[in-house]
Structures are given as structure tokens and as C-alpha cells.
Amino acid sequence: MKLIYTHENRFIVSNVQNIVQNAGINVTLKNEYVAGGAGDLSPFDTWLELWVTDDKDYEKASEIIRSINNTDNMHDWFCSQCHEKNSASFEICWQCQHERES
Ligand SMILES: [Zn+2]
Structure with a gap:
């Protein structure tokens, strides 16, 4: 498992998740259920995180994410x-x- 993407805006992370998944890469979300209950956590800890399940897909997934960021901010x-x-x-x-x- 490798962290591939995180952002304070959960909608953007979900969007990236969809795109990466559509490319046939298995991903999983972390911090999915902590929204609104930040408590003592720093804001960064509650950012939605996107992880690739298989490390082998890391390079491919980061390339996809780079291309998203290049063409689409x-x-x-x-x-x-x-x-x-x-x-x-x-x-x-x-x-x-x-x-x-x-
Ligand atoms: Zn037009």
C-alpha cells in the first residue's frame, strides 16, 4: 500500500479516485469517515487519502494523477x-x- 494522493478537498480526492479506478488500478481511501469530527487531530490528519493497494501500480497511478493535474486543475x-x-x-x-x- 502506498499513499498516492491527498487533498483537503474530499471531492477532489474522490474525483481522482474515480479516474485512477477507471484505469484499472485498485485503490482504497483512508480517513473516509472522520469528516466533521476533527477533535484533537490536526487538519492535515483528516484529509482524505488515496492509497494504491498494489505497490506495483504506484508509478502508473502517479502518472495518471500528474496528467490530471497538468490538463485539469x-x-x-x-x-x-x-x-x-x-x-x-x-x-x-x-x-x-x-x-x-x-
Ligand atoms: Zn464555447
Whole structure:
């Protein structure tokens, strides 16, 4: 087991989990059930953590995560052609199909 990704935003970690899982890599979450009950824990301890089950998949998984971070910083973006707002997961504008520019 190796820690592959963690972020204070649980939604982002879940999103990364889905993408990595879709690539056929077994992953597991830690700190899944401590939200809201931080208590004496430091904020960092309650970050949702994504672990790869099999160490052999670590390299592949980190490559996937790197590529996510390169092309998709998890922020909404605006189409340069029609100025429509698009979700971070879209590679082309949902309205005019103009390709996303970084
Ligand atoms: Zn557009």
C-alpha cells in the first residue's frame, strides 16, 4: 500500500479516485469517515487519502494523477470563443465545442 494522493478537498480526492479506478488500478481511501469530527487531530490528519493497494501500480497511478493535474486543475474554465462557463472535467466547450485552451 502506498499513499498516492491527498487533498483537503474530499471531492477532489474522490474525483481522482474515480479516474485512477477507471484505469484499472485498485485503490482504497483512508480517513473516509472522520469528516466533521476533527477533535484533537490536526487538519492535515483528516484529509482524505488515496492509497494504491498494489505497490506495483504506484508509478502508473502517479502518472495518471500528474496528467490530471497538468490538463485539469479542477477549476471551471471559460470558453475563449463563446465565453460560456465549463466544468473542469470538460475538454471542449459544452455549448460550442470549441477546444479548451489552457
Ligand atoms: Zn464555447
